[in-house]
Amino acid sequence: MxxxxxxxxxxxxxxxxxxxxxxxxxxxxxxxxxxxxxxxxxxxxxxxxxxxxxxxxxxxxxxxxxxxxPFDSGKSAFRFLIPTETLRSDPMTAPLVEKEGYLTMWIGDDRRMVMCPCNGGTVMNFVAIHPSHESASDISGQGGWQELGSKERLLQIYKDFAPSVQSILEKADGSKLKVWNLLDMAxxxxxxxxxxxxxxxxxxxxxxxxxxxxxxxxxxxxxxxxxxxxxxxxxxxxxxxxxxxxxxxxxxxxxxxxxxIAGMDLSEMAKLGKKNDMNEYPLQLQARRT
CATH class of the missing domain: 3.50.50.60 (FAD/NAD(P)-binding domain)
Known part of the structure; x- marks a missing residue:
């Protein structure tokens, strides 16, 4: 882009x-x-x-x-690609790619994983967003896009997610697994x-x-x-x-x-009595500015 x-x-x-x-x-x-x-x-x-x-x-x-x-937003992200056919060939993950062209998100209290198609749907792109301190030891310097992440750490961070998600993570190529800190700025x-x-x-x-x-x-x-x-x-x-x-x-x-607002944790939203609803974003934005 x-x-x-x-x-x-x-x-x-x-x-x-x-x-x-x-x-x-x-x-x-x-x-x-x-x-x-x-x-x-x-x-x-x-x-x-x-x-x-x-x-x-x-x-x-x-x-x-x-x-x-820029400063640490509190989150970091693993990123990896998996051929769609690899996911289709596993009964555990095949249902997740039955419908073409869909973005899928699994959301936990303070972490999430996003799956979306790329390269004409032949490859699935995964972004695993999690608390930054949990993968901090993998990131050096300014945390550029070429930092290699630990597959073992990735599996540990998402160990409480559904078996189908863990089956996806097992398929990640550890030699190409990237991780970086998500930076924000005033x-x-x-x-x-x-x-x-x-x-x-x-x-x-x-x-x-x-x-x-x-x-x-x-x-x-x-x-x-x-x-x-x-x-x-x-x-x-x-x-x-x-x-x-x-x-x-x-x-x-x-x-x-x-x-x-879209990236707020479910636990944080719950404390505010809110839910992740795009229709509420203008009201939430107004509240953040007052």
Whole structure:
């Protein structure tokens, strides 16, 4: 998703016309031009700079009030893939993949597991979200996406789940099992500083509970592309970026808050006398803000 958003920026914000060039800082293979980076270090003037360098963004520090650090949300996630045919061949797990195109979730008091199809339904993707302290010993440094998790620990964390779920976990390939800490962050005061704009996780890092992080990054990219077409006068860029901030700030943060609500533990919801009902999210969001 982040790579697609990056392509949107590179393709839809060309260097011709009055826009003399764009400098985009990012973490994907589309995101950093070495020549562009070196030119900026030498002081070359670029019309606009966009920071899409992720949750640990360095660009964000150039936004007023943007020197924020991500923090442990209290949850971490294992992730693994299993061929759908492997699940169909086991009587214990076959009923779980009878219907095509479905997302399935198993929810415990303080942990959950999500299953969804990918690659045309030939592979099932699993995300096992659990209290972060239970897998902390598997995660080092900033907890990137390439940390290998312990299959033994995965089985232990979900030992009280249904036998069919445990049968799924047994099928996980331990050599490819990934685990990472789910990071959250306080709201940055804004997305723009004159001709600098941040986007994606640099602006609004998302937890995975509604699968909205990639979609919101794409909305950021398309918004910038619409507001800054080729030929935009350099003098107009700050006002155009102010419109970008106005149209994206509240929407992205509202969806971010709904995502936090969606990820609340059942035990936490019960203490509040609530249930995980999307129709109640606006009321719960209002209560969180008061």
């Amino acid at each position: 982040a790579s697609l958003a990056s392509q949107c920026i590179l393709v839809m914000l060309p260097k011709n016309g009055n826009i003399r060039g764009t400098w985009s800082i990012g973490s994907g293979r589309f995101s950093r031009s070495k020549d562009c980076y070196n030119n900026v270090r030498r002081g070359k003037d670029y019309s606009r700079r966009s920071g899409r360098d992720g949750v640990h963004s360095k660009t964000r520090k150039s936004i007023p009030g943007g020197d924020l650090q 709201a940055v005061p804004g997305f723009v500083n004159t001709r600098l704009a941040i986007m994606g996780d640099a602006a609004h890092p998302f937890l995975p509970h509604q699968g909205q992080g990639g979609g919101q990054a794409i909305e950021d990219a398309v918004s910038l592309a619409a507001l800054l077409p080729a030929g935009t006068a350099v003098a107009d860029i700050p006002s155009r970026l102010a419109i970008y901030e106005k149209c994206r700030y509240e929407r992205s943060h509202k969806i971010q808050e709904y995502t936090r």
